[in-house]
Amino acid sequence: MYNEKILQILTEFKQDKLSTDEALEALKKLPYEDLGFAKIDYHREIRKGFPEVIFCQGKTPQQVREIAFNMYKNGSDVLGTRASQQHFEAVKEVVEKAAYYEGARIISIRNTPIKKTKGIIGVVAAGTSDLPVAEEAAITAELMGNTVKRFYDVGVAGLHRLLDKLDEIRQCRVLIAVAGMEGALPTVLGGLVSSPIIAVPTSVGYGANFHGLSALLTMLNSCASGVSVVNIDNGFGAAYSASLINRIGEDSK
Known part of the structure; x- marks a missing residue:
């Protein structure tokens, strides 16, 4: 997915739809995005096959909300573990389709279809x-x-x-x-x-x-x-x- 984003940015740059500064700004967000209190690793999916996961325990609801929202708006699937009800309610405010698995203490937001394995x-x-x-x-x-x-x-x-x-x-x-x-x-x-x-x-x-x-x-x-x-x-x-x-x-x- 992120390889496609890189290709899209380079294509738009060649077509003069993006300036040099705009293209560089867009590319800078692909390796990671610095939120000040957290750095989101957008290339982890390429390396590991699954996006970065949010460990919610110890984070405030507002911090979890900001991380989850930025991941979601950049096209990433979101998985948050050890999440409380308060964490989920904060995420739900900005991403309506967020789901909460109370027994597992997990927040999930799907941006892409799940690819099923055989085993x-x-x-x-x-x-x-x-x-x-x-x-x-x-x-x-x-x-x-x-x-x-x-x-x-x-x-x-x-x-x-x-x-x-x-x-x-x-x-x-x-x-x-x-x-x-x-x-x-x-x-x-x-x-x-x-x-x-x-x-x-x-x-x-x-x-x-x-x-x-x-x-x-x-x-x-x-x-x-x-x-x-x-x-x-x-x-x-x-x-x-x-x-x-x-x-x-x-x-x-």
Whole structure:
């Protein structure tokens, strides 16, 4: 999309529709746009296949609104993670079609059609308390063009619930395993499936869980092959990696 913008700017310059100063000003906005408090990287989509993502936590609603609006008006798709209702309401004031996924805490604005992949990403969550992180992963993966299947409340405390869904789980090209407490779910899955697994420890658990540290260490020390680990509560990071894996061999341009 941004390659097309560069071509359009150069064409208009050659046709004398833009002056030298106007063409330079237009081109300057393509690498990044400096808003003072933030620099928007408009070329990230070319490098990574998906636009820059707004991490809303710690930003004011007004800051998120300005970043989102500038991305939208420049033709970029917008994805904001860890967004509150206040963040969404501020964005909605300037972009009416903005959507909010409350459970996932995600803001989305589509400027382009979603290009669907062929493979399936499975999001497997141990318990209901893990759903905010699991939904962050699932919604992110869907907005990146993936088909997602959800397998929720199938933790190791009731292993039969996981085994009951095993045939469906094995059909997924990539798995995201989300678990708190002791974080055993990814290891169990790792011994049962051939798909790569991205493990997400959550901060769910009692005192000795140390806000997710025990689950993180369990996953890092997994004896199962094919298990990779992202940071505590990082459903977005897991979905991004899973999407890159799922697109291997497909034309994502």
